[in-house]
Amino acid sequence: MGKVxxxxxxxxxxxxxxxxxxxxxxxxxxDCGHLKLAEEFPKNGERLRPYxxxxxxxxxxxxxxxxxxxxxxYRHRARAKEVGLADTLTEEQLKELLAHANGRCMLxxxxxxxxxxxxIDHVTALGNRFSLGNAPCxxxxxxxxxxxxxxxxxxxxxxxxxxEKVNPEKTEETISYLSKQxxxxxxxxxxxxxxxxxxxxxEGELNEEK
Ligand SMILES: [Zn+2]
Numbered sequence: 001m002g003k004v005x006x007x008x009x010x011x012x013x014x015x016x017x018x019x020x021x022x023x024x025x026x027x028x029x030x031d032c033g034h035l036k037l038a039e040e041f042p043k044n045g046e047r048l049r050p051y052x053x054x055x056x057x058x059x060x061x062x063x064x065x066x067x068x069x070x071x072x073x074y075r076h077r078a079r080a081k082e083v084g085l086a087d088t089l090t091e092e093q094l095k096e097l098l099a100h101a102n103g104r105c106m107l108x109x110x111x112x113x114x115x116x117x118x119x120i121d122h123v124t125a126l127g128n129r130f131s132l133g134n135a136p137c138x139x140x141x142x143x144x145x146x147x148x149x150x151x152x153x154x155x156x157x158x159x160x161x162x163x164e165k166v167n168p169e170k171t172e173e174t175i176s177y178l179s180k181q182x183x184x185x186x187x188x189x190x191x192x193x194x195x196x197x198x199x200x201x202x203e204g205e206l207n208e209e210k
Pocket of ligand 1: 029030031032033034051052053054055056
């Protein structure tokens, strides 16, 4: 009875195999990198999963955390629908936004110029599956040079990364305005934005693992 070292086909994990029967005796876990006994890996049908039981448990936990966030995002969005937010911005709402901005950037407070005009930007980028879309609580007018949604995908992330590029009072005022548009408290609105970011990040991570 001999033992040979082999690699799993797709994930290239090292394993120790019984040479006559082909039975896997030990395997290196894809997550923690430890060489463990076959029985320490959960099974997927007849095959061993790439992750040991400890790591698998951790992955399941992270996955359910993600689901919880997803539910929270949908709940907020349902709430937004309840209070009558449309999925698309109407002309009336755009007029209101223009009147509110009054020719000034809603993040810096600076007046628009010919070379740096105000443009519509999305608080959570439309590319994000959990984005608030074209609802009025997701749209602001900001100087074109900031272009935060393309750079960072989310207003909160942009502010966190480049605090020197915005005016704190103006930004606070804008977030209050957006919360009002969403029909929720400011703290709830900020939590919603954080949830959207967090979940899209977690979903990205889960997809990368596949
Ligand atoms: Zn492991």
